[in-house]
Amino acid sequence: MLEKRKTPRFDIPIKIEYSRVSSDKKSLLSCSKDISMRGVRITAEEKFSSDDILDLAFYLPNRPVQEALGKVMWQSEDKAGFDTGIRFLNIRDSLKEDIFDYLNKYFPSKLQEKWWAKAKSV
16 A cells, blocks of 8 residues: 555554643543654544644653644544544654654664665655
8 A cells, every 4th residue: 555644654652641722621641543753643532623732742751741732633433432633733853852762662663664665665
C-alpha cells in the first residue's frame, strides 16, 4: 500500500493527558495508538467535534512532561471509546527530540522499518 502521509507514523504507546482548551473539565488520560511529527491518534473517552482544540501533555520515561496543542481532525466510535486523530498546532523541537529518542531506545526496529521503507520509495 502506498503511504500518502508526509511524515511516517509509528504505532508506539505514549501516555498522553488531554483536555479541551475551552473547558474547565479535568484532564483525561490516554495512550497513543500512533504518532508522527505532525499528529497523534488516541482513544478518547468523550466525543469531540472536528476543530476542537486540545491541550496535550506527553509523559515519556525519564523525561519531564511536555505540552502541545492539537486540533481534532476526525473521530470514530469503537468499543474502547472514540478513536481520535489530532493534528499538532504547535509542538516544540524538544518534544520531537524526546519522541525520537523514545522511539530509538525502545522501538528501534520500528524506526529502522520506516526509515528503510522511505528510502526504497525514493
